Amino acid sequence: MNLTTKSASRAALVTATVTVSLSASLILASSASAATTLGAAAAQTGRYFGAAVSAGKLGDSTYTTVLNREFTSVTAENEMKWDATEPNRGQFNHTSGERVLAQAASTGKQVRGHALLWHQQQPGWAQRLSGSDLRQAAINHVTRVATHYRGKIHSWDVVNEAFADGGGGGRRDSNLQRTGNDWIEAAFRAARAADPNAKLCYNDYNTDGVNAKSTGIYAMVRDFKARNVPIDCVGFQSHLTNSVPSDYQANLQRFAALGVDVQITELDISGANQTAVYGSVTRSCLAVPRCTGITVWGIRDTDSWRTGQNPLLFDGNGNKKPAYTAVLDALNAGGTTTTTTTTTTTTTTGPAPSTCTASASVNSWTGGFTATVKVTAGSTALRGWRVTTSLPPGTTVTNAWSADRSGDSGTVTWTDVDHNGSVAAGRSAEFGFLGTGSVADLAPTCAGS
Ligand code: G2I
Numbered sequence: 001m002n003l004t005t006k007s008a009s010r011a012a013l014v015t016a017t018v019t020v021s022l023s024a025s026l027i028l029a030s031s032a033s034a035a036t037t038l039g040a041a042a043a044q045t046g047r048y049f050g051a052a053v054s055a056g057k058l059g060d061s062t063y064t065t066v067l068n069r070e071f072t073s074v075t076a077e078n079e080m081k082w083d084a085t086e087p088n089r090g091q092f093n094h095t096s097g098e099r100v101l102a103q104a105a106s107t108g109k110q111v112r113g114h115a116l117l118w119h120q121q122q123p124g125w126a127q128r129l130s131g132s133d134l135r136q137a138a139i140n141h142v143t144r145v146a147t148h149y150r151g152k153i154h155s156w157d158v159v160n161e162a163f164a165d166g167g168g169g170g171r172r173d174s175n176l177q178r179t180g181n182d183w184i185e186a187a188f189r190a191a192r193a194a195d196p197n198a199k200l201c202y203n204d205y206n207t208d209g210v211n212a213k214s215t216g217i218y219a220m221v222r223d224f225k226a227r228n229v230p231i232d233c234v235g236f237q238s239h240l241t242n243s244v245p246s247d248y249q250a251n252l253q254r255f256a257a258l259g260v261d262v263q264i265t266e267l268d269i270s271g272a273n274q275t276a277v278y279g280s281v282t283r284s285c286l287a288v289p290r291c292t293g294i295t296v297w298g299i300r301d302t303d304s305w306r307t308g309q310n311p312l313l314f315d316g317n318g319n320k321k322p323a324y325t326a327v328l329d330a331l332n333a334g335g336t337t338t339t340t341t342t343t344t345t346t347t348t349t350g351p352a353p354s355t356c357t358a359s360a361s362v363n364s365w366t367g368g369f370t371a372t373v374k375v376t377a378g379s380t381a382l383r384g385w386r387v388t389t390s391l392p393p394g395t396t397v398t399n400a401w402s403a404d405r406s407g408d409s410g411t412v413t414w415t416d417v418d419h420n421g422s423v424a425a426g427r428s429a430e431f432g433f434l435g436t437g438s439v440a441d442l443a444p445t446c447a448g449s
C-alpha cells in the first residue's frame with residue numbers, strides 16, 4: 001500500500017482526537033561493581049563470554065585454568081563438525097564432542113554447537129555424494145547430531161559459511177548448494193524438529209560490515225522470518241586484522257531489527273591496533289541489546305588457527321595481554337542507551353481504528369548514531385503503519401532498513417515495507433536507521449491503518 005492510499009483510508013476512518021504523551025529516559029546499563037573475569041563482567045550485562053576449545057587440550061592445566069576462570073561458554077573448535085561426528089555414513093562418533101560438553105557442564109558453562117553443515121570438513125563419503133542422496137544424508141546428519149545433543153546446546157551453528165565472497169551477495173557454490181537453494185531452510189527445519197530449545201544460528205565471515213555478502217545474508221534472514229523458517233540468531237565470526245568496519249555496530253543492529261539475536265562467534269584480531277579494536281568490538285556488542293554474547297576463537301595465542309599472528313587475549317604462557325584488559329574494561333563499563341517514547345492515542349466515531357505506539361532507542365557515538373524504532377499495535381491488528389521522527393538540524397539519515405522513508409533530514413516519515421506492515425494486536429515490528437550528527441530525542445509518532 002503506498003503512502004497516499006494509506007493516508008486516504010486513514011482519513012476516512014478517523015475523526016481525530018489525538019493525545020500525545022512524551023517521556024524520555026536515560027538508561028545506564030551496568031552500574032554494578034567491576035568484575036575481574038571476562039565471564040563475570042559479561043554476565044553483569046546479561047551476556048556470555050566464550051572461547052573455542054579443543055578436546056585434545058583439556059589435559060593442559062594452564063589451558064584449563066584460564067578456561068575455567070574466564071569463560072562462561074565454549075564452542076568445540078572441530079569436534080562437532082561433520083567429519084568428526086559421522087566419519088562413516090550412518091555411524092556416529094561423539095566421543096570428542098562429549099569431552100568438550102562434559103568439561104563445560106561440570107564447570108557450569110553453556111555450549112555453542114559448531115557446525116551442523118558446512119562445505120568444509122565434510123567426511124570423504126559425503127564429499128563424494130551429490131543430488132538427492134547428498135541432501136538426504138545432510139538432513140539425516142542434522143537430525144541425528146542435533147538429536148544426540150538435544151537439550152544440551154545453547155545455540156547451534158546450523159549452517160556455516162554458505163555465502164560467496166565478492167560483490168554478488170549470493171550463495172557460494174558447493175556440493176550442498178547444488179542440491180537446491182532450499183538446503184539451508186531444510187537444515188534449519190530439521191534442527192528445530194530435533195532440538196526445539198536450541199537457538200538456531202546462521203554463521204559466516206567477512207560479514208562484519210554492511211557489504212554485499214552481509215546484505216545477501218540479511219535478505220535471507222528477512223525472507224526466513226517472513227516465511228516462518230525457524231532461525232533465531234546470526235553469528236558474525238569477526239576474524240579481523242588491525243581494524244573493524246566503521247559500520248560494524250550498525251550491521252549488527254540491522255540484523256537484530258529483523259528479530260534475531262546476533263552473536264560474535266569466532267573473534268580474533270591481529271595487528272598493531274589489536275588492543276583498541278578488541279575494545280571497540282566489545283563496545284559494539286554491548287550497544288546492541290540483541291547481541292547476546294562474544295566468543296573468541298581460542299584461548300592462548302599458541303592455540304590459534306592463525307599461526308604466528310597472536311590474535312587472542314592470552315599469550316602462549318596464559319598471561320593476560322593488553323587486549324584482555326581492553327575487553328574487560330569495556331565489559332565493566334557496560335552500555336549506554338538513550339530511549340525516547342511517544343504515545344499517540346486516536347479515538348474515532350467511525351469503525352474501530354488501528355492504533356499504534358512507537359518508541360525509539362538511539363545508540364550514539366561521536367558524529368553518528370543508530371536508531372531502532374519499535375512499532376507496537378494497539379488492541380486491533382495493523383494492516384500498515386506510518387511513523388514520523390524529528391531529526392535535529394545537522395543530522396542526516398545515511399542508511400535504513402525495514403522501512404521506506406520520505407526524506408533524510410528534519411521530519412522524516414517512515415512507512416512499512418512488505419514484510420512488516422501486518423502487525424497483530426499487541427505485537428511489534430521494528431525498523432532502523434543509521435545517521436550522521438547527534439540525536440537526543442527522535443520524538444516518534446505512529447499512525448496505523
Ligand atoms: O578457519 C577458521 C574457522 C573459520 N570459521 C569456521 C571454523 O570452524 C574455522 O575453524 C577452523 C579451526 O580453528 C581449525 O582448527 O577450522 C579449520 C578447518 O577448516 C581447523 O583446522 C583443522 C585442520 O585443517 C585439520 O588439518 C586438523 O586436523 O583442524 C583439524 C584438527 O586439528
